[in-house]
Amino acid sequence: MDVSQKLAILAAGARYDASCASSGSSRSSGSGACTPSGICHSWTGDGRCVSLLKVLYSNQCRLDCTYCPNRAGADIPRTSFTPEELVRITKEFYRRNYVEGLFLSSGIFADPDIVLGRLVEVARRLRRDEGFGGYIHLKAIPGAGDRALREAGRWADRLSANLELPTSDSLSALAPQKDGAEILGVMRFLAGEIREAGSLRRNRPVFAPAGQSTQIIVGASPEPDRTVLRLASGLYGKLGLRRVYYSAFVPVNRDPRLPSGTPPLLRELRLYQADWLLRFYGYSVDEIAGESEPDLDPSLDPKTSWALRHPEAFPVDLARADREAILRVPGIGITGAARILETRKAGGLSLDVLPRLGIVWKRARHFATVRGAHAGIREEPERLRALLASPPPGRPESAGTRAPADPRLQREFQF
């Protein structure tokens, strides 16, 4: 098999990993540098950003996770790169400005220490032999020892161990060879190392300066959004994760344990919107997906949904409110809030100016006033709700597939 065929197979095998960021690191060397904000180098026909050369080292795997295209039982061509091939392709793609660097994952073709050792070897050769200063994201293979993980963090900008499913019950049902506690153990270890390396003590060796991330598949198992968001919130708060990625379940394998149908892309989008609210807007999981309504409303973005459920919090007077209250207005994001505050400070804020500040005024006008003046229809909640229902960008609305709800209580991960 030539390297082009390998590349096609091992890139296709990695495309279900949603992580694409090249942000969070400011490493530089004689041959390359990371851009802290990350850079997209292209967008594939599915609208997703191409920032890194995202591939598997090998698609051979001993495990048989039901949802995975590379599972041991899948009838697919198997192949592996050599470290030389990966180093050469990464360097050449980087040199031509096709990518910011390398994202390297792998099937579990041998003992976890050996698998991680191969990934580390590629990273080490790039850094040490080639002076590569671009971005490297390595998969932290669960089951690998502390030494191998430390070595990975030494060469990589970011590490990730994927939880894949939001509860230990679902993991046992759909990926019985995986151990949730072991994956969380790796994440906890990485969190400790990242914290140590980030402390101000001098002479600390570098360890994954762009932190760690993880991925949760949604739609393969029956948990509601609240469970997924509680998990994400815990990972951000307790383990300091930089990102939690949500990946709509794509039924690539036939298995009676899995739902069939279209991927729940709309649910995935709503989870990303909710995640954003958790991280940057000061919302709590209880506010976004409470016990009584544990699923996000597919027809509304979660911020609008919260606003419609809390009429007592509106209208917000943009001429007086603090930033936190302004950020709660649907249609006003972080940049919009900053512009409102700047314009207010300069004395120029009025109802006429607001549509020109780059905010989604047709949405915000129903929830905001300027010294009592307003232009919305807040008094007609049903009409307003219909007006604000939003399809996801670029495609017609579709709720996608969903595993049937399981009345049993799902055991959430403890950490």
Next chain:
Amino acid sequence: MNGIERLDGALIKVRDILGRPEPGPREDPCPTPARSRRSLGGRDRTPGQLELGLAEDAPVRSVGSASERTVPAPTGDKEGPVSPRDPRHVRDPRALPVERCLRALGGDVWETFEYALRTELPVDRDAADFAVRALLCGPEAASDRSLPEVRAVRAAAFKVRREVHRLLGLLRFAPDPDGILTARCEPDSEILDLLEPAFRRRYGSEPFRIVDLRRGVVLETGRGSTGRGSTGRAGLPDPKKEVPGPADPEPVPGSEPDPVDLWRAYYRAAEDPVRRNPRLRLQFMPRRYWKHLPELDA
């Protein structure tokens, strides 16, 4: 008129507005109470100039970082420092004190003013008004989007920042026949020098070249200096005569795989067909950039 003449023209316009002997019937530059007004000076003085430091004849080399990164000015009949955007152009000394004052305001006032004038939008008068407003009322006025000139200038500057960010990802380098890594683009605005630092970090000491086909300009780096020229010079392709595009040698059978082919194979494989959403791709990557992307022109 080249970009530098345009920039200097706007700065001189600012100087002229501030240098009028009287404010006259002009609209009050700081009409709302929250906006702090800076002294305009007495009626018998040149208003604004003494307070703002515009009246003095500034030494021609005192424009901050403007001349630090450039190659020496060509000998010519003009005096003054060369432009950071294009060292072939010499700055007008009358513009420099105004530039210094705008820089001294801090924040993003100078950058916004200067970026707006890199676009092809007709914002010159707005840019001058924006600068006058900022100099007289303070830097907050430069963020007051209730003012039409602030909106116009900021919208133009945003276009430049977005295009720079896009092209940092979308430039595609390949060795030209002379072996130098070369990227071609047709940016809406004059941005080659804004792209340069990121690629210097990427390539270290390796020389590279970025060609702006739309303006017929080349930025070329090598051994620590940066040069600019027109595309017709020194054997570089003339965009009007030659078909643009990377010039990789024909692959020899059995040799290393062509990186362009590998990239195309990767790009195809990375797409998840069940998520197909070409409209979303177009939102992020407008079609006008596709011509120079090997993954899309195949």
